[in-house]
Each structure stands twice: as structure tokens, then as C-alpha cells.
Amino acid sequence: MGKKKKSFLYPLVTAATIAVFLLVWYFVTDVYHMVPSNMLPSPVKVFQTFIAKFHDTKPDGATMLQHLGASLQVALSGYFIGVVVGIPLGILMAWSEKADMFLRPIFDLIRPVPGIAWIPVMIILFGIGLLSKAMVIFLSSFTACVINSYSGIKQTKTVHLWVGQTFGATNLQLLLRVAVPSSLPMLLTGLRVALGSSWGALVAAEMLASTRGLGFMIQQSRGLLRPDVIIAGMIAIGIVGAFLTYLLTVLERFILKGGKW
Amino acid sequence: MGKNAAASFFKNAVATIISITVFLVIWQLGISFTDLGGIMPGPFTILTAFFRSFTHNIGQYNIIYHTMFSLTRVLIAYVAACVIGITLGLLMGRVRLIEAIFRPFYEIIRPIPPIAWISLAILWFGLGEMTKYFIIFLSAFASITYTTFSGSRAVDPTIIGAAKMLGANDLQVFTTIILPSSVPYVFSGMQVALGTSWATVVAAEMVRSSEGVGWIIVSGMEINNITQILVGIIAIGLMGYLLSTILRQVEKVFCAWNVGGV
Numbered sequence: 001m002g003k004k005k006k007s008f009l010y011p012l013v014t015a016a017t018i019a020v021f022l023l024v025w026y027f028v029t030d031v032y033h034m035v036p037s038n039m040l041p042s043p044v045k046v047f048q049t050f051i052a053k054f055h056d057t058k059p060d061g062a063t064m065l066q067h068l069g070a071s072l073q074v075a076l077s078g079y080f081i082g083v084v085v086g087i088p089l090g091i092l093m094a095w096s097e098k099a100d101m102f103l104r105p106i107f108d109l110i111r112p113v114p115g116i117a118w119i120p121v122m123i124i125l126f127g128i129g130l131l132s133k134a135m136v137i138f139l140s141s142f143t144a145c146v147i148n149s150y151s152g153i154k155q156t157k158t159v160h161l162w163v164g165q166t167f168g169a170t171n172l173q174l175l176l177r178v179a180v181p182s183s184l185p186m187l188l189t190g191l192r193v194a195l196g197s198s199w200g201a202l203v204a205a206e207m208l209a210s211t212r213g214l215g216f217m218i219q220q221s222r223g224l225l226r227p228d229v230i231i232a233g234m235i236a237i238g239i240v241g242a243f244l245t246y247l248l249t250v251l252e253r254f255i256l257k258g259g260k261w
Numbered sequence: 262m263g264k265n266a267a268a269s270f271f272k273n274a275v276a277t278i279i280s281i282t283v284f285l286v287i288w289q290l291g292i293s294f295t296d297l298g299g300i301m302p303g304p305f306t307i308l309t310a311f312f313r314s315f316t317h318n319i320g321q322y323n324i325i326y327h328t329m330f331s332l333t334r335v336l337i338a339y340v341a342a343c344v345i346g347i348t349l350g351l352l353m354g355r356v357r358l359i360e361a362i363f364r365p366f367y368e369i370i371r372p373i374p375p376i377a378w379i380s381l382a383i384l385w386f387g388l389g390e391m392t393k394y395f396i397i398f399l400s401a402f403a404s405i406t407y408t409t410f411s412g413s414r415a416v417d418p419t420i421i422g423a424a425k426m427l428g429a430n431d432l433q434v435f436t437t438i439i440l441p442s443s444v445p446y447v448f449s450g451m452q453v454a455l456g457t458s459w460a461t462v463v464a465a466e467m468v469r470s471s472e473g474v475g476w477i478i479v480s481g482m483e484i485n486n487i488t489q490i491l492v493g494i495i496a497i498g499l500m501g502y503l504l505s506t507i508l509r510q511v512e513k514v515f516c517a518w519n520v521g522g523v
Binding site: 106 | 272273276277279280281284300301357358360361362363364365366369372373374375376377378379380381383384385456459460463464467468475478479481482485487490491493494497498499501502505
């Protein structure tokens with residue numbers, strides 16, 4: 001009985017805390033003006049700006065959807081190259097000892113350097129267009145793909161491999177029929193982690209060199225002292241990031257069918 | 262057994278030397294015989310510049326000072342994030358009321374990349390150190406809280422039930438069961454967080470600073486000195502590697518029964 005009552009109580013508490021938070025924010029800014037509006041705009045202002053940005057190009061030269069389109073183009077193209085290169089490389093390194101021996105040192109050299117640090121190098125090599133940003137994002141997503149597919153393949157149960165060998169499977173069949181399917185949960189985790197780091201690196205890449213995109217919008221609005229646009233941009237980045245992760249989670253559930261093979 | 266281990270170590274060392282040599286030779290050939298030579302320096306130029314930077318200043322300081330500046334920023338914010346994140350994660354995992362209060366904020370903040378806060382943080386805290394601490398704190402806080410939360414949730418309820426049946430009170434259950442069994446999760450969160458904090462300090466220093474490893478890179482970009490950029494990248498990579506190695510050793514001491522992979 002008590003349990004049932006509680007399950008109503010907690011969502012109520014959650015709703016109440018959010019309401020209190022928004023109210024405090026509103027009172028501090030709009031009602032009592034305790035914080036200057038060029039530091040923290042009121043929640044109402046942020047909401048209005050967020051809506052207005054969909055058709056208004058002021059103050060940074062493009063609407064929210066145009067910025068979003070530019071950001072998605074960069075993030076997804078870099079991410080895609082990262083997945084296409086990273087996952088096969090991870091599988092190769094885990095499956096073949098020789099490949100591991102020779103490729104791992106190079107990978108270990110690149111791995112500890114955050115993707116963001118490569119931005120200036122990429123700008124010098126590829127200019128400030130799509131390609132340089134895509135390469136930065138490629139480097140950020142690539143490591144997560146390699147690491148996860150590597151440990152996924154390494155966790156293949158030896159017993160399963162023995163069974164395959166006993167039934168006369170070739171090396172390729174062992175890889176494609178046993179190792180890769182059993183590593184799928186790790187592979188998909190890698191895809192998700194990589195997407196998160198791509199989206200994070202994107203903002204950094206756009207802050208340093210770009211003329212369009214959500215990161216650019218945030219960076220421009222700081223110079224223009226428009227925190228409402230900054231917060232609206234952050235909200236957009238958060239929503240899109242969460243949505244992309246959600247898509248991958250759905251995909252994961254669809255492919256893995258609850259992790260049962 | 263020992264002989265085998267020595268042999269495989271030897272084989273690995275040879276492979277490492279061969280692959281890095283091949284990598285450097287390709288790089289050198291690439292810049293000697295193609296147009297890349299015009300924009301990229303060779304590996305030896307960069308290594309020389311790297312070692313030179315220990316005694317000669319880049320900007321106002323030498324490379325050790327720059328690394329120390331960045332490291333101090335990371336450690337201050339990282340320690341704060343660890344303390345607050347672990348506390349909040351454990352509380353959220355075990356106390357429903359606290360979860361109901363703090364979870365929504367946490368879920369709202371989590372999908373926003375820490376770097377996206379830079380602009381707002383600069384408006385709030387100015388261009389000083391506080392902005393950097395704030396951003397690094399956010400980046401570390403998210404993953405530590407999340408893993409601690411899921412760790413304290415993942416405790417086997419049978420064990421808690423058994424302890425309660427044997428007369429343990431809530432505090433004892435917390436200190437002897439929940440805390441130890443969350444430790445592997447906490448460490449994996451700390452491991453991830455250290456990596457992201459290090460990446461974030463670089464980003465924060467690239468957006469605005471006058472010293473630190475991120476500054477080395479941006480100032481190299483401003484004066485079009487790619488050697489300086491690559492020296493900065495080497496320093497960042499080495500320090501990042503060192504930090505994760507140290508934390509992995511600490512993990513080995515604290516939870517010897519459960520050493521994480523990769």
C-alpha cells in the first residue's frame with residue numbers, strides 16, 4: 001500500500017523541483033532584477049528567443065535550423081568516417097595478433113591526444129571548410145570505435161570459438177559468425193560513445209573556426225552579449241545530442257533484442 | 262613460463278620499434294617528396310623543437326610550466342567534481358527522495374557538451390581561472406555522477422538483504438556493502454572523467470588563456486607556426502597518457518579484485 005502511494009509522490013517531487021527552479025530563475029531575473037540581464041536572461045526571454053530563432057536570422061546571420069543543418073552535416077560526416085575506419089580497425093587489431101603488434105603502437109600514440117587539440121593542424125592542412133572540422137570529429141569518434149570493437153572481439157568466449165573450429169569453420173567464418181555477432185553489444189556501445197564525443201568535439205571545432213553552426217552561434221552571441229541566444233543554442237545542442245543518442249539506443253534495442261542471442 | 266613472457270615482450274618491443282620507425286619514415290618521405298613539405302615540418306624538426314622547449318620558453322614560460330598550469334587547472338576542478346559527483350551519485354543511487362530532486366537537473370545538464378558552456382561561463386565568471394574550473398568541473402562531474410549512480414544501483418539486493426537479516430543497520434550496509442561494491446564503477450567513471458577533463462582544459466585554453474598547453478596550440482595557430490602546434494600536441498598526448506596510467510595504477514591498488522579493461 002505504502003509503495004503505491006510513493007510511486008505517485010516521487011514524480012510529484014521531481015515536477016515540484018523543476019517548477020521551483022524555474023520560479024527562482026524567473027524571480028531573480030524578471031521580478032527582482034538581482035542579476036543583470038546581460039549575464040542571465042529570464043526563462044521567459046530564453047523561451048521567446050528559442051522560438052524566434054527558428055525564423056529570425058538576427059543576431060548571428062542564420063536561423064536555428066540553418067545552424068543545426070550545418071552542425072549535423074559536419075558531425076555526421078566526421079562520425080561516419082570514424083565508424084567506417086574505426087570499427088574494422090578495432091576488429092582487425094583484436095583478431096590478428098600481428099596487426100595488433102604493429103598497429104597498436106601507432107594507435108597508442110594518437111589515442112591520448114584529444115580530438116580538439118588537432119583543430120589547428122587540421123585547419124592548416126585542410127582550410128576552415130567542412131573537411132577540417134570533419135577530420136577533427138573523425139579523430140574524436142575513431143578512438144571510441146576502435147577501443148570498443150577491440151574489447152568486444154577480445155571478449156569472445158573461447159569455448160564458442162572451439163565449437164566453431166570443431167565443426168570445421170574457417171578463420172573468416174569464425175570471425176564473421178562467432179566473434180562479430182558476440183561483440184555486437186560492445187560495438188554498439190562504441191557507436192554511442194563515439195556519437196557523444198563527436199557532438200562534443202563539434203562545438204569546440206565550430207567555436208574556433210567556422211561561419212555557421214550551433215557552436216558558432218554560441219560563440220558569436222557571447223561577443224554580442226546575448227546570453228539568451230547562448231542558452232537557446234545550448235538547449236538546442238542538448239536536445240539534438242540527446243535525440244541522436246536516443247536513436248542509437250533504439251537501434252541497439254532493435255538489433256540486440258534484449259541482448260539474447 | 263617466464264621465458265615465454267620475455268620472448269613475447271621482446272617480440273612486442275621489436276614490433277613497436279618497427280611500426281613507429283615506418284610511421285616516421287613515411288612522414289619524412291611524405292614531406293620530402295610531396296607538396297606537404299611546404300606546410301608540415303618533418304618528425305626530426307618537431308622532436309628537436311620538443312626537447313628544445315624544455316629549456317627555451319614558448320611565450321612566457323617553458324613547456325614544463327605550461328603543462329603545470331594546465332595540470333593545476335584540471336586537478337582543482339577534477340578533485341571538486343570527484344568529491345561532489347561521488348557524493349551525489351551515491352545519494353541519488355540509494356535515496357529515492359534525493360534522486361527525485363536532483364535527477365532532472367542532472368539529466369538536463371548531461372547531454373550538453375561541457376565545451377558548449379564556455380560562452381556562458383565567460384559571461385558569468387569573466388576570462389579568469391574560474392571559467393576554466395567551471396567547465397572542467399562540469400565535464401568531469403557528469404561521468405563521475407553517472408557511473409557512481411549506476412554502481413550504487415547495481416549492488417546485489419540479496420547481499421543487502423543478507424546483511425540486514427544478520428542485523429546490520431543502514432550505515433553498516435552503506436559502508437560495508439554499497440561503498441565497496443560501487444568502487445569499480447566509481448573508478449571507471451574517474452578514469453573517463455580524467456580523460457574528458459584533460460580534453461576540456463585544452464579546449465578551454467584554446468578559447469581563451471595566456472598560458473597552458475592549449476595556449477601553446479592556439480598561439481602556434483595564430484603565428485602560423487605548425488612546429489609549435491605539434492610540440493603542444495606531443496605534450497598534451499604525453500601528459501594525457503601519464504594521467505591515465507597513474508589512475509590505472511591507483512585502481513589496481515584500490516580494487517585489486519576487479520581491474521577494468523583497456
